[in-house]
Amino acid sequence: MKNWLVIASLLFIVSSCLEFDDVKFKGIESVKFPKVDQKEILIDLSLKLDNPNNYKIKIKPSVLDVYIGGVLMGQVHLDKKFVIKRNRENSYSTQLAVKLEDGMLFSLMKFATMTEVSIRFKGRVKGSVYGINKKVDIDETKKINGNLLNIFGKKK
16 A cells, blocks of 8 residues: 555656646648548548657547537547657648538538638547646637648549
């Protein structure tokens, strides 16, 4: 019992010593849609992120609600973990699965014709630093070019 208390105390001290700066989203480099159907869209995404911290951050499988143009489109599932390198701005590729709400595939086609559309991610992202897990609340809204939502790859 005494060892468990010592280990818990050390973990608390180490976790409270970690100073955390937010990872900065720098942009979307590429978007591909390998699978599109009425219920699910798979997205191969390349993001540019800047980690100003002196340690790498492991992002674990997470689920976020996604809103496009203020409308709930569905849930984004990050099923594979990836590591954000320390003290570096870098590109990261990952695959997301979007579970669509009923009838939202046609709404996406409408948004794809717009020059600018707002996209909002809301939920919790799981991560870890030095083996210490943490959940971070996310509520981010960004403006993107509607052409990025062109899931059928047709030129306008």
